[in-house]
Each structure stands twice: as C-alpha cells, then as structure tokens.
Amino acid sequence: VAVSVHVVNVLLSGIFHAAILFLVAAGLQVVFGVQKIFNLACGSFYALGAYVGVSAVQAFTAAGGPPVLFVLPLVTAGLAVGAVGLAVERGLLRFIYDRDETFQLLLTFALVLMLEDVIRLTWGTAPQSTGGLYLVYGQVSLFGATVPVYNLIVIAASLAIAGGIGWLLTRTVFGRIIRATAENREMAEALGIDMRRVYAKVFTLGTALGTLGGALVIPATAAMSEMGIELIVEAFAVVVIGGLGSMRGAFVGALVVGVLRAVAISVYPELEMLLIYLLVIAVLVLRPRGLFGVVAP
Amino acid sequence: MTGRRVLALVATAMLALPLVASEYHVTLMLPFMAYGVVLLGLNLLFGYTGLVSFGHALFIGIGAYTGAVLTTHTRVRSLELMLVAAGVVAAAVAAPVGALCVRYVKIYFGMLTLAFGMVFYTFLLKFYRLTGGDEGMRVLRPSLLGLDLDGMGKVAYLVGPYYYYSLAVLALAVLAMWRIVHSPFGLCLRTVRDNPTKAEALGLSVRWYRWGAFVISAVYAAVGGALLGPPTGNVDPTLAYWTHSGNIVFMTLLGGFGSFFGPLLGAFAFIFLQDTVMSVVPYWRLIFGALLAFIVICAPGGLMALFTRRREATGG
Numbered sequence: 001v002a003v004s005v006h007v008v009n010v011l012l013s014g015i016f017h018a019a020i021l022f023l024v025a026a027g028l029q030v031v032f033g034v035q036k037i038f039n040l041a042c043g044s045f046y047a048l049g050a051y052v053g054v055s056a057v058q059a060f061t062a063a064g065g066p067p068v069l070f071v072l073p074l075v076t077a078g079l080a081v082g083a084v085g086l087a088v089e090r091g092l093l094r095f096i097y098d099r100d101e102t103f104q105l106l107l108t109f110a111l112v113l114m115l116e117d118v119i120r121l122t123w124g125t126a127p128q129s130t131g132g133l134y135l136v137y138g139q140v141s142l143f144g145a146t147v148p149v150y151n152l153i154v155i156a157a158s159l160a161i162a163g164g165i166g167w168l169l170t171r172t173v174f175g176r177i178i179r180a181t182a183e184n185r186e187m188a189e190a191l192g193i194d195m196r197r198v199y200a201k202v203f204t205l206g207t208a209l210g211t212l213g214g215a216l217v218i219p220a221t222a223a224m225s226e227m228g229i230e231l232i233v234e235a236f237a238v239v240v241i242g243g244l245g246s247m248r249g250a251f252v253g254a255l256v257v258g259v260l261r262a263v264a265i266s267v268y269p270e271l272e273m274l275l276i277y278l279l280v281i282a283v284l285v286l287r288p289r290g291l292f293g294v295v296a297p
Numbered sequence: 298m299t300g301r302r303v304l305a306l307v308a309t310a311m312l313a314l315p316l317v318a319s320e321y322h323v324t325l326m327l328p329f330m331a332y333g334v335v336l337l338g339l340n341l342l343f344g345y346t347g348l349v350s351f352g353h354a355l356f357i358g359i360g361a362y363t364g365a366v367l368t369t370h371t372r373v374r375s376l377e378l379m380l381v382a383a384g385v386v387a388a389a390v391a392a393p394v395g396a397l398c399v400r401y402v403k404i405y406f407g408m409l410t411l412a413f414g415m416v417f418y419t420f421l422l423k424f425y426r427l428t429g430g431d432e433g434m435r436v437l438r439p440s441l442l443g444l445d446l447d448g449m450g451k452v453a454y455l456v457g458p459y460y461y462y463s464l465a466v467l468a469l470a471v472l473a474m475w476r477i478v479h480s481p482f483g484l485c486l487r488t489v490r491d492n493p494t495k496a497e498a499l500g501l502s503v504r505w506y507r508w509g510a511f512v513i514s515a516v517y518a519a520v521g522g523a524l525l526g527p528p529t530g531n532v533d534p535t536l537a538y539w540t541h542s543g544n545i546v547f548m549t550l551l552g553g554f555g556s557f558f559g560p561l562l563g564a565f566a567f568i569f570l571q572d573t574v575m576s577v578v579p580y581w582r583l584i585f586g587a588l589l590a591f592i593v594i595c596a597p598g599g600l601m602a603l604f605t606r607r608r609e610a611t612g613g
Contacts, residue, residue, distance in 0.1 A: 038404055040543075095594045101404055102349045106550060107593045109543045114586030121580060229540055233415055240408060270423040277416040284409045285397050 008145040010266045011259060016151045016220070018258025019158035023213030024231060025238040025250040026165060027206035033182040033245040034202045037093065037104045041111035042210045043232030044119075045084065049211025050223040051119055052081040054128045057219075067136045070219075071153070074130075078208075078215025085207025089200050097199070112229060119225050129222035154216050161209075162251055169247065178202060182245065233273075234261075237280045243293020252291055304558075311464055315456050323456040324528065329568045330463040331524035334470045336549055336560035338517020343546065344554035345478055346510040347490035348399070351407040351542050352414030355394075356387045356515040358421065358537030360522025361436075362428065363387075365532045368437040376439035376462065379523050387519030388512055395511035399504050402493075411539055421534035433533030436526035455528055463524055470517065471561075477513065478557065486510055547589055553599030562600050 028042045056077030057070050065073070088111065096104055137149035169175040180188040181198055189195055214227075238257050242249025257276055264271040283290060315323050335357055342348050360383035367373040367382060398409045421428045428434060438447060438454065441462050446454055477483055488496045489506045497503050526532045535541060544567075552563020567585075574581045592599060 038408075092590055092594065099593075099597075103593050103597060105349070105351075105404070105407065106543075106546065107590055109547070110586045110589035110593065112540070112543070112586070113582040113589065117580040117583035117586070121583070233411075233539060236408065236411065240412070244404075272419065272423065274416060274419040274423065277412050277419060280412040281397075281409065281416070284401075284405065284412065288401065288405055 014259035014262030027209035045210035047228030049214030053215030082208025243290025335521030338514035352410030356518035357522035360519030391515030553601030
C-alpha cells in the first residue's frame with residue numbers, strides 16, 4: 001500500500017508540473033507555428049506572470065479580500081500581464097521577421113536578459129510567495145494519497161485551456177487563419193489576411209499563456225528570479241519531444257517531461273533533468289520532428 | 298595595409314599594458330584574452346560556417362573543469378599540460394557530439410547543441426563528488442613553462458607572468474585561426490555556408506567540413522575555458538549554463554561575426570562595458586539586453602562594421 005501511495009504522489013506532482021509546462025509550451029508552439037520564431041523569452045514571461053501574480057494576490061489580501069477568492073486576482077493578473085507580449089511584438093519583433101533566424105533567436109535572448117533584471121529591479125532578489133493560501137481549499141485523499149485541492153484545480157484549468165485552444169484552432173475563423181498562416185504564409189497573405197494583426201495577436205496569445213502558467217504555479221512555490229531561465233529549458237524539452245509547432249505535441253510532451261522529472265527526482269535525484277536532456281537528444285537524433293511535429297529539418 | 302598598422306598598434310599596446318595600466322585593468326584583460334580564444338573558435342562555426350551553437354559553453358566548461366580536475370585531483374600543475382589536456386578532452390567529446398549535431402542546421406542545430414550543453418551542466422551540478430556541485434572546484438595556481446611561481450603574490454602573478462602567458466596563447470590562437478580560415482579548408486567552409494547544395498555538387502562533403510569546424514571550435518573553446526579558471530582560482534557549473542552560451546554568441550555579434558577580428562573586439566567591449574556598467578548599477582543585463590536588441594535590429598554588422606567598410610568574412 002505504501003508503495004502505491006508513493007506512486008500516486010509522484011504521478012500527481014508530475015501531472016501538476018506538466019499542467020504548468022503545457023501552458024508555457026503551448027505559448028512557445030503557437031508563436032513558433034505562426035511566426036517561425038523560437039521564443040527563448042517564454043520562460044521570462046512565465047517568471048513575470050509569477051511575480052505579478054504574487055503582487056496581485058498580496059494586494060488583494062491586504063485590501064481585505066477573502067482568501068478563498070485569491071485565484072481571481074491571480075488569474076486576472078496572469079492574463080493581463082500578457083499584454084507585455086503586444087508591446088514586445090510591436091516594439092521589437094516586427095522589425096526582424098525577414099531576418100535570419102539567428103537574429104530572431106538572439107533578439108528573444110535579449111529579452112531574457114532584460115526581463116531578468118526588470119524582475120530584480122521591481123521585486124528584488126528575495127523569493128516572493130503567497131504564503132499559506134496554497135492550502136486554503138484544503139486537501140483531498142486520492143487513491144490513498146493526500147493532494148492539495150489547488151493542484152487539482154490547476155490541472156483541470158490546464159485541461160480546459162488545452163480544450164479551449166483546440167476549439168480556437170479548429171472551430172473559429174481566427175484559428176483557421178492561424179493554421180493557414182502556419183502552413184503557408186504567402187498564400188494566407190495573398191488571400192487578404194493582415195499579417196501584422198495576426199502576428200500581434202498570436203504573440204500576445206503566446207505570451208499570455210506563459211504569464212498565466214507563471215501565475216498559476218505560484219501558490220505552490222515561490223517566485224524566484226532564476227525561475228524563468230530554468231523553465232525555458234524544460235519548455236524547450238517539451239516542444240522538442242512533442243514536435244515543434246504542434247499543440248498535441250505540447251500536451252503529450254508536457255506530460256512526458258513532467259512525469260519523467262517527478263519519477264527521476266523520487267527514484268534517483270541525481271538524474272533529475274539529465275534524463276530529460278538525454279531524451280531530448282535521442283528524439284532530435286532519431287526523430288527530429290518529434291512525436292507530432294510536421295516540420296522536418 | 299592600415300589593417301596591419303592597427304594590428305601592430307594593438308599588439309604593442311597589449312605588450313606594454315602591464316607597464317602603464319592599473320593592476321585592476323590588467324586583470325580585466327585576462328578574461329578578455331580567454332574569451333578571445335573561445336570566440337575565435339566560435340566564429341569559425343558561426344561566421345565562417347554559418348552554424349549558430351547555443352551550447353558552446355559546454356566546451357568552455359570542459360576546458361575549465363579539465364584544468365581544475367588536473368590541479369586538484371592530480372599533481373599536474375603545468376598550464377601547458379592543462380591547456381593541451383583541455384583541448385584533447387574537448388576534441389574527444391566534440392567528435393561524437395559534433396557528428397550528431399552537424400546532421401542539422403539552423404534552429405535544430407542550435408537546439409541539439411543546447412541540449413548537449415545542458416546535459417553537461419546537469420552532470421557538473423549533480424555529480425558533486427567529482428565536480429563539487431554548484432560550489433564548483435578550486436583551481437590551484439599553475440606553473441608556467443615549468444616555472445613554479447607559488448612564491449609570488451597573487452596579483453603580481455596575474456598581471457605579470459600569467460598576463461603574458463595568456464597573451465602568447467591568444468597570439469598563437471590568432472595565428473593558427475588565421476591560417477585555418479585562409480587555407481583551402483577555410484574556403485570550403487565559406488562555400489558550405491553560402492551554398493551547401495553547390496558545395497555538395499562540387500564534391501565537398503558538407504557534413505565533414507561542418508564537423509571539422511565544430512571540433513576545431515570546441516578545442517578553441519576548451520583552451521579559452523582552461524585560461525578562465527586560474528585568475529579567479531575557481532570554476533563553477535554556470536560556465537556551462539545555456540545563458541553563458543548565449544552570452545558568447547552575443548559577444549561575437551557585438552563585435553561583428555562577419556570579420557576575423559570582430560569577435561575579439563566584441564569580447565573586449567563586452568568585458569569592459571560590463572565592468573563599467575556594474576560599477577554604477579548592478580543591472581548590467583537590462584542594459585546589455587537593450588544593447589543586444591539594438592544591435593540585432595539596427596546594426597547587425599556589430600562594432601567592426603562601424604570601423605571598416607563592408608568586407609566579406611575573408612579577413613580583408
């Protein structure tokens with residue numbers, strides 16, 4: 001019995017992590033799919049969402065807001081700070097769409113550097129947390145393991161967002177435009193689609209997914225200035241394993257990375273990310289388009 | 298001709314520097330010379346072969362840790378042996394890693410190198426019995442050309458013998474790289490960069506040339522990495538972290554990847570600018586990020602493009 005409880009615990013913590021990873025990776029995928037830019041700054045957006053989320057919750061609590069409702073300011077702040085994406089797209093990215101992808105990659109690296117210090121300047125270097133709000137919804141017993149209800153809420157929310165993205169991509173006009181652009185930009189443009197607006201919207205959407213992921217993770221942990229550059233390599237692993245540009249890939253990749261990492265930590269902590277990077281290398285060497293990718297190198 | 302005059306001037310200035318500059322500025326030159334060696338190699342891959350590695354810090358880490366392991370776990374204290382060992386280990390690692398990486402170009406090449414870099418970073422972090430984990434390892438003061446200099450003060454050692462030793466290594470690295478890029482091999486690399494299909498049609502094995510450039514650049518990175526350890530007396534895993542890989546690509550771009558000496562100028566500007574900024578505010582990343590964004594958008598030729606007319610990457 002003790003063993004199976006342990007297994008459930010490990011799996012659930014892995015799935016919780018996967019739920020967060022999926023959001024960031026989905027943002028990375030939609031941007032790569034449409035704009036063909038591998039956004040290294042997606043981890044920084046995640047960190048930014050986390051910090052803004054903490055501040056919003058702290059302000060909410062200080063203003064006397066009921067603890068049970070803390071997710072409202074958290075989610076609102078997480079989504080609102082996604083507007084940074086619009087500023088970045090209009091202010092920086094739009095100048096380099098016709099450049100070599102090396103320059104695009106380096107521009108997003110410039111964002112990583114800048115955002116890291118913006119966070120240090122604004123929030124300092126000490127970790128920020130939402131205190132005891134994590135367990136405000138209590139814990140439930142699931143297959144013998146004790147799980148914070150908040151984790152289940154995040155997993156459910158992430159699943160709902162995955163469904164929402166699927167609906168957006170397959171059932172709406174905007175989704176059709178996104179898919180058409182990903183497939184053939186010139187043709188989409190020739191059919192009268194205003195690329196500037198599509199790019200601005202897509203990048204904002206991608207950023208908001210990342211910032212929301214950051215906001216949602218924060219009650220379970222603390223915001224730290226390195227969290228962004230650490231997450232980007234995990235999100236990177238997710239999209240490589242799942243396949244660049246594929247939403248289904250982001251979903252399955254996040255599950256693989258999240259659960260594998262949780263298992264590695266519980267079985268042999270030294271392995272932690274090592275196992276995942278080795279998997280990334282194996283995928284890149286044996287099947288570079290990943291599980292669901294369509295773009296072959 | 299003016300190029301030669303500038304070069305002679307710079308060389309004289311660097312020889313005379315310890316006599317005229319403050320000790321502080323002379324010690325700042327040490328990481329510059331180490332990164333200079335690293336960037337000469339990186340640019341063989343980036344500027345001359347057209348492959349952007351986002352995991353080159355892997356080889357800096359290999360070089361630095363090879364040196365550190367030799368001084369702490371064995372009795373080897375000779376810097377010559379440390380540099381040679383760093384180069385040999387890097388070549389041994391780069392041969393298989395490169396063979397896998399050069400099967401791809403562009404973003405996939407970048408991703409694969411990043412993944413290999415992170416494997417090594419995690420290894421350094423987690424296998425602390427050998428590597429000291431996140432605290433890193435000490436690097437004991439190496440002897441130079443068989444001379445045991447333990448009796449000297451630390452600063453005197455660094456601004457004196459170690460400075461000239463690094464300068465000599467950098468000069469040798471420049472000479473060797475100059476020969477490489479101006480050899481038929483270097484010409485083939487540029488052909489492979491500009492038109493791989495045509496290169497293949499001409500009978501060149503594109504992969505072989507890319508692999509060769511990868512291994513050479515790895516050896517350079519490791520030799521430079523081994524030079525980084527002794528001045529601080531310490532190496533740690535952040536040397537192999539992916540942001541460090543990003544920073545060295547940044548340095549190359551800052552100086553200009555389209556010219557032979559551009560990356561050296563970039564390393565120099567990066568280190569002295571970082572020092573200046575950090576003496577005023579600790580937020581150098583914010584300023585450097587903005588600078589990088591500016592270069593990418595407005596001045597992709599880097600600093601070198603400001604000084605020279607538009608030249609091909611033939612060194613002028």
